[in-house]
Amino acid sequence: MKLILLGAPGAGKGTVAKMLTALDGSVQISTGDILRGAVQAGTDLGKEAKGYMDRGDLVPDSLIMGIMEKRLQEPDCAKGFLLDGFPRTIPQAEALKVLLNKLNIKLDMVVSIDVPREVILDRLTTRRTCENAKCQAIYNVKSNPPKKEGICDKCGSPVVQRADETVEAISHRLETYNQKTAPLIGFYEKEGMLHSITGTSSDAVVNGIKAHLKI
Numbered sequence: 001m002k003l004i005l006l007g008a009p010g011a012g013k014g015t016v017a018k019m020l021t022a023l024d025g026s027v028q029i030s031t032g033d034i035l036r037g038a039v040q041a042g043t044d045l046g047k048e049a050k051g052y053m054d055r056g057d058l059v060p061d062s063l064i065m066g067i068m069e070k071r072l073q074e075p076d077c078a079k080g081f082l083l084d085g086f087p088r089t090i091p092q093a094e095a096l097k098v099l100l101n102k103l104n105i106k107l108d109m110v111v112s113i114d115v116p117r118e119v120i121l122d123r124l125t126t127r128r129t130c131e132n133a134k135c136q137a138i139y140n141v142k143s144n145p146p147k148k149e150g151i152c153d154k155c156g157s158p159v160v161q162r163a164d165e166t167v168e169a170i171s172h173r174l175e176t177y178n179q180k181t182a183p184l185i186g187f188y189e190k191e192g193m194l195h196s197i198t199g200t201s202s203d204a205v206v207n208g209i210k211a212h213l214k215i
Ligand code: AMP
Pocket: 009, 031, 032, 033, 035, 052, 053, 054, 056, 057, 058, 059, 060, 061, 064, 084, 085, 086, 087, 088, 089, 092, 164, 173
């Protein structure tokens, strides 16, 4: 399947994407994960992106489009992909449309995951992430803590609170989402590609997507 997952930070895009990859071998492409990997590896991209990310600002569109143009042409995308955290602005959505036409790729649909703001705030402040860039497993101190406190179940690396998941950075990320990313809902509605799902349970969202795609 070839999907865009839209939704505020903490709406569950990453969890839903991981569940969908298990269905048909489609790959999850998270621009946030790619950027955090670059920051940890200390690459030029990471150095350029870090300041924006720590403040909860968006990284410039040109950097993101460079990443995506390469990533979508990697062989593992042939089976399908789930775009998680991209596009985030109207110019990114427009550039993606041109890129997909050039690569002769047709999207199945754009899913907007709608979750109430209180749920999002609670999820993000209690979320913890494995700091190993190759793992980045997600935990939650309340609902899904690692078996051993502070240690990733999967790879044994420290599990930490992301620099952009302090209360101030989260409020700023949500403001950025409302200003820059929420308009994509109207953009894809006009394109006739939007399917909105309201739900706080990832299982319900995945079932909604499966029903819509008839799989
Ligand atoms: P995420 O893990 O998707 O919440 O992304 C973490 C941070 O990475 C965001 O707050 C942005 O600074 C940056 N980022 C991720 N994806 C994008 C994108 N498509 N456009 C611009 N910045 C992005």
